[in-house]
Amino acid sequence: MRQAEMVTFGGSGLDRAAALRADAAAQAAMWADPAARVLPVWRGKVLVAGAALGWVAPGHPALAEAGPALFLGQGGDGPVFAVDISDWEPEADQPAVAGGFFDPTLQAHPALPDMGFAELRGVMAELSPRDAELAAMARALFGWHRSHGFCARCGARSDWSDAGWRRECPACGAQHFPRTDPVVIMLILRGNSVLLGRSPAWPEGMYSLLAGFVEPGETIEAAVRREVAEETGVKVGAVRYLASQPWPFPASLMFGCQGEALSEEIEIDPVEIEDAIWVGREEMVQVMAGLHPRIRPARRGAIAHFLVANWLADRLE
Structure with missing residues (x-):
């Protein structure tokens, strides 16, 4: 990209x-x-x-x-x-x-x-x-x-080490290193529309791209398909990687992907998200400009905003 x-x-x-x-x-x-x-x-x-x-x-x-x-x-x-x-x-x-x-x-x-x-x-x-x-x-x-102030192996309090880049357990000698959690975030397209969802904890009207954690033993592509299906019931075919973003809230690495939707009907999982909608390109231009009467875009600086902006500008290739 x-x-x-x-x-x-x-x-x-x-x-x-x-x-x-x-x-x-x-x-x-x-x-x-x-x-x-x-x-x-x-x-x-x-x-x-x-x-x-x-x-x-x-x-x-x-x-x-x-x-x-x-x-x-x-x-x-x-x-x-x-x-x-x-x-x-x-x-x-x-x-x-x-x-x-x-x-x-x-x-x-x-x-x-x-x-x-x-x-x-x-x-x-x-x-x-x-x-x-x-x-x-x-x-x-x-x-x-x-x-992570305590050892995951024995439960003893661990110590700061290597200028903050490691923790050591004085009791059992275990070493612990900073973790980063892999997360997929998906620009799911069908024709000229993009799939958006919202969490109930978000500010009123805010919608963003769907996202979710990659599970153990799972590829990025499989995680994209699983998360979209779980949250919205939409089936996804071809998936490709676009860009990544370290996201320190608290410590994730966001893998931005594009996916091709094979179905259109939405059936949300209310445990996962509050709502999901298809938004056409012309309407999405309004959203990103802050002119839409109902939908607010993802925060500027987030990879969701970045991916949508590049989609609208035809800069995904």
């Missing part, structure tokens, strides 16, 4: 310098480098300054209660790290963190003027490719550490 790697979080050629992760002396030297930059993350939100990530020096006062430093790589101008400062409690006058699908609030830190902690979904489409890649890495890895 043309422009496949232009998807948000699609990468920026970052030198992740994986060989330096287990080198304690190199990590200490890079942390002391005057060019080193640190991205603070607070309860899954990344620090932003306008349309860019908010970076601070390793000795910044805002990092006083930070956890261990996660090494992200060599950013071109110097080493880049991220730290989790989730133990910081905002002042009473700060907006309460909103629950649900998306949190629009911006948390300000008294030591970080003109910056704030924002939900990555809300800023992802505005970030540069380099900032988007770094933010996705940091959010996904800190999420993994929060949910």
Whole structure:
């Protein structure tokens, strides 16, 4: 697919310098480098300054209660790290963190003027490719550490290792590495129409492409056919890969595919989705422009939005 790697979080050629992760002396030297930059993350939100990530020096006062430093790589101008400062409690006058699908609030830190902690979904489409890649890495890895603090083999608490890229169990010696869950997301076409669905947890009117996790022992193509059949009853024939996107909510790799529908009748599984509809190309142009009276598109920056936009622009080949 043309422009496949232009998807948000699609990468920026970052030198992740994986060989330096287990080198304690190199990590200490890079942390002391005057060019080193640190991205603070607070309860899954990344620090932003306008349309860019908010970076601070390793000795910044805002990092006083930070956890261990996660090494992200060599950013071109110097080493880049991220730290989790989730133990910081905002002042009473700060907006309460909103629950649900998306949190629009911006948390300000008294030591970080003109910056704030924002939900990555809300800023992802505005970030540069380099900032988007770094933010996705940091959010996904800190999420993994929060949910994998104990050894899956013996149950003992595991320890942070390799600059955040591994956990070790001091009791049984097991090593644990960050996981990425494979997910298929499908541009299912029939004639001049695309199949859309919506989850009951989504904002009112929002529809997107169907998606689902790849199961053990299953190919990407088989997962596409199974998920579409389970959720809508639509049978799918030919399937081809289009593009992928790391999705750090919490840690998935989205495999964008195109599928040819062999049937049209929809019979939804209400346990899986709330609704599914066929939308014609002309109507989809309205949807993507935000002019449709009923349907809202997937969020800009998501691979669903990317695939539909490229379909409408005839850029899938």
